[in-house]
Amino acid sequence: MSGLFSIIDIGAAGLSAQRTKLNAVSQNIANVETTKTPEGTPYKRRKVTFRADEDNRRFVDILDNSVTALKRTNVKHLPNSENSSVKNNAVNLVAADETIVEPDAFKLVYDPTHPDADENGYVEMPDIDIIAEMVDMMVTSRAYEADVAVIQSAKEMAMNSLDI
Numbered sequence: 001m002s003g004l005f006s007i008i009d010i011g012a013a014g015l016s017a018q019r020t021k022l023n024a025v026s027q028n029i030a031n032v033e034t035t036k037t038p039e040g041t042p043y044k045r046r047k048v049t050f051r052a053d054e055d056n057r058r059f060v061d062i063l064d065n066s067v068t069a070l071k072r073t074n075v076k077h078l079p080n081s082e083n084s085s086v087k088n089n090a091v092n093l094v095a096a097d098e099t100i101v102e103p104d105a106f107k108l109v110y111d112p113t114h115p116d117a118d119e120n121g122y123v124e125m126p127d128i129d130i131i132a133e134m135v136d137m138m139v140t141s142r143a144y145e146a147d148v149a150v151i152q153s154a155k156e157m158a159m160n161s162l163d164i
Contacts, residue, residue, distance in 0.1 A: 052093075
């Protein structure tokens with residue numbers, strides 16, 4: 001059963017990471033024409049990178065710590081490191097880090113009527129490619145759906161194992 005909890009942990013970590021990426025992509029799309037932020041510059045693109053998260057505690061580890069009293073009643077009740085042939089393999093979950101991308105240069109758009117135009121009529125705009133952001137959004141949505149399917153499958157396996 002601990003394998004199913006690991007699967008759910010992995011899927012949940014993936015959902016969280018994909019949600020972080022989707023939020024960043026949504027911010028980029030929403031601010032594609034933002035010429036002034038509180039810092040006084042055009043909006044800067046957000047980028048999310050994924051990494052292995054060694055600090056994250058898995059559900060099965062928390063469960064093992066909470067059933068210590070049962071482990072002491074009889075060594076055959078629950079597997080532990082002394083009497084189990086099944087060992088928990090170390091599983092690194094995924095974590096997402098959001099960073100601000102410093103552009104080499106902002107896009108210059110000629111619009112002398114814009115309130116943020118310089119003396120030559122050019123406006124600095126965020127260097128965001130809306131098509132690339134939409135593709136990122138679709139890929140992230142598909143990955144999110146895949147993580148949901150993994151969790152759903154693990155849940156169904158757990159329910160089916162209870163029926164046996």
